[in-house]
Amino acid sequence: MTRAGVLAWAVTTIMIIVVSANHAQGLGVNWGVMASHPLHPNIVVNLLKDNGIKKVKLFDADDWTVSSLAGSGIEVMVAIPNDLLKKMSSSYDDCKDWVKENVTKHLRDKGGVDIRYVGVGNEPFLSSYNGSYMKTTFPALKNIQKALDEAGIGDKIKATVPLNADVYDSASNTPSDGNFRKDIRDLMVQIVRFLHDNKAPFVVNIYPYLSLYQNENFPHEFAFFDAGSKPISDKNLQYTNVFDANYDTLVWSLKKAGVPDLKILVGEVGWPTDGDKNANINYAKKFYDGLLKKLASDKGTPLRPGHIETYLFGLLDEDEKSVEPGHFERHWGIFRFDGQPKFPMDFSGQGRDKMPVGAKGVQYLDKKWCVLDNNIKNLSTVGPEVNYACSLSDCTSLGTGTSCSDLDEKDQISYAFNMYFQMNDQSVEACDFRGMAKIVSQNASKGGCLFPIQIESAGERLNLASALTVAAGALVSLFLFI
Numbered sequence: 001m002t003r004a005g006v007l008a009w010a011v012t013t014i015m016i017i018v019v020s021a022n023h024a025q026g027l028g029v030n031w032g033v034m035a036s037h038p039l040h041p042n043i044v045v046n047l048l049k050d051n052g053i054k055k056v057k058l059f060d061a062d063d064w065t066v067s068s069l070a071g072s073g074i075e076v077m078v079a080i081p082n083d084l085l086k087k088m089s090s091s092y093d094d095c096k097d098w099v100k101e102n103v104t105k106h107l108r109d110k111g112g113v114d115i116r117y118v119g120v121g122n123e124p125f126l127s128s129y130n131g132s133y134m135k136t137t138f139p140a141l142k143n144i145q146k147a148l149d150e151a152g153i154g155d156k157i158k159a160t161v162p163l164n165a166d167v168y169d170s171a172s173n174t175p176s177d178g179n180f181r182k183d184i185r186d187l188m189v190q191i192v193r194f195l196h197d198n199k200a201p202f203v204v205n206i207y208p209y210l211s212l213y214q215n216e217n218f219p220h221e222f223a224f225f226d227a228g229s230k231p232i233s234d235k236n237l238q239y240t241n242v243f244d245a246n247y248d249t250l251v252w253s254l255k256k257a258g259v260p261d262l263k264i265l266v267g268e269v270g271w272p273t274d275g276d277k278n279a280n281i282n283y284a285k286k287f288y289d290g291l292l293k294k295l296a297s298d299k300g301t302p303l304r305p306g307h308i309e310t311y312l313f314g315l316l317d318e319d320e321k322s323v324e325p326g327h328f329e330r331h332w333g334i335f336r337f338d339g340q341p342k343f344p345m346d347f348s349g350q351g352r353d354k355m356p357v358g359a360k361g362v363q364y365l366d367k368k369w370c371v372l373d374n375n376i377k378n379l380s381t382v383g384p385e386v387n388y389a390c391s392l393s394d395c396t397s398l399g400t401g402t403s404c405s406d407l408d409e410k411d412q413i414s415y416a417f418n419m420y421f422q423m424n425d426q427s428v429e430a431c432d433f434r435g436m437a438k439i440v441s442q443n444a445s446k447g448g449c450l451f452p453i454q455i456e457s458a459g460e461r462l463n464l465a466s467a468l469t470v471a472a473g474a475l476v477s478l479f480l481f482i
Contacts, residue, residue, distance in 0.1 A: 028055030041068035178249030225290025275327030277401025296349025370421030370431035
C-alpha cells in the first residue's frame with residue numbers, strides 16, 4: 001500500500017470509529033421488568049455494557065435495579081409511575097423525600113449512578129386514560145423539578161414527562177397541520193414552556209409499527225426507512241417514512257406552542273417480533289437496520305436536521321405485560337426473556353450484520369418440557385385445560401401470523417401446557433392437566449416455534465415467587481411485579 005493509501009485508510013478508519021463512538025453515546029434502550037422471571041440486574045447491566053449501550057430508561061426507581069447501574073458509566077432515566085402522580089402533585093414534602101430516596105442516594109462523585117432524567121409518569125395523557133392524570137401530571141412535574149433544584153442537582157438532572165405521540169395530531173395527516181390535541185392543548189402549552197424554561201427535553205414515544213397494526217390501509221413501506229413508499233410532500237419537504245413525519249408533526253406542534261427550539265428526545269421506538277402478522281423477526285430487523293443507519297447518520301428529519309437522542313423499545317421480552325393493546329406487547333424485546341439476541345443488528349448503525357452479545361451467566365431450569373400425552377385421543381376434552389394454562393401464562397405466540405401459527409392442534413396444546421409448566425418453575429403439579437400431560441426431556445420446539453425453558457429468576461424475586469406457589473397446580477401470581 002502506498003503512503004497516500006495508508007493515510008487514506010487510516011483517516012477512513014478513524015472516521016468510522018468516531019462515528020460509531022458518537023452514535024453509541026447517543027443510543028439508549030428501555031429496560032422493563034414486567035416479567036415472571038426477571039434476569040438479575042447485574043446480568044442486564046453487563047449485557048448493556050457488552051453491546052455498547054450507553055443510556056437506559058427505566059419505568060420506576062426500583063432500588064435493586066438502579067443500584068446495579070452504579071459505576072457502569074451508563075446514563076439513566078428513572079421514573080415515577082402514574083399511580084404516584086396524585087401523591088406527588090399534592091405533597092411537595094413527598095417529592096423531596098422521593099428525590100432523596102431515589103435520586104440523591106445513588107449519586108457519588110465516583111462510582112455512583114449517572115442519573116440524568118426523572119420521568120414523571122408514563123404516557124399519562126393517553127386518550128384511553130380518559131383524562132385520569134390531567135390534573136396531577138403538571139403539578140407533579142413542577143414539584144419534582146423544584147425538589148431536584150433544592151437538592152442542588154437540578155442543573156444536571158431534569159424532570160420531564162414521557163408522552164405518547166397521541167398528544168398531538170394533524171387533521172390533514174401532514175406535519176405542518178400538527179398541533180397538540182384540543183382536549184389537552186392548553187395544558188400541553190404550559191408543560192412545554194415549563195420544560196423549555198428548565199432546559200428539560202420533550203420525551204415522545206413514536207411507534208411506526210402501530211400505524212400498520214391499527215390501519216389495514218396504511219402504506220406498508222411507509223413504516224420503514226428504505227424509501228420503498230410514495231413520499232408525502234409538505235411545504236416543499238419530502239417525507240419517505242412515518243417516523244420522520246410523526247417527529248416533524250411534533251416539531252410543528254412545539255412551534256405553535258411558542259417553543260420551536262425545545263429539545264426532543266425519542267423515549268421509545270421499536271418493532272415487536274411476535275404476536276401479530278406484522279410482528280416478526282424479518283420486519284423487526286428491517287426496521288432496526290433502517291432506524292439505526294438513520295440515527296448514525298445524524299441527518300435528523302426534514303424539518304429538524306441533526307442528532308436525535310433515542311431509546312429503543314425494548315431491551316427484553318416481558319411475559320407479564322398487558323395484552324389489551326395486542327398480543328405483540330410481550331414481544332418488543334431486542335433480546336428474548338433470557339437475554340439472548342433474536343436477530344443480527346448493528347447498534348453503531350454501520351451496517352455490520354452481526355448478532356448482538358447475549359446475556360452471560362444466565363441460569364436455566366432443567367431441560368424438561370410439558371407436553372400433551374400421546375395417549376390422549378379425544379382432544380375435545382382438552383379445551384378447558386388449554387384455556388386455563390393460557391389464562392395463567394403466556395400463549396401470545398399462538399394465533400394467526402405468529403411464530404407458532406403452523407403448529408397442529410396437538411402441538412398447540414403442548415405449547416400451552418409447557419408455557420404454564422415453565423411459568424411455574426417446572427413444578428410437577430403444573431404438568432398434570434387432569435392426567436392429560438406428561439414431562440419429557442426431548443426438546444419439544446417445532447420449526448420456528450420455540451418451546452422455551454424458563455430461567456432461574458433473580459434472587460429475592462424468586463424467593464417471593466416460590467413462597468406463593470401452592471399445590472394442586474395453582475400458580476404463582478403473574479402480576480407479582482407489575
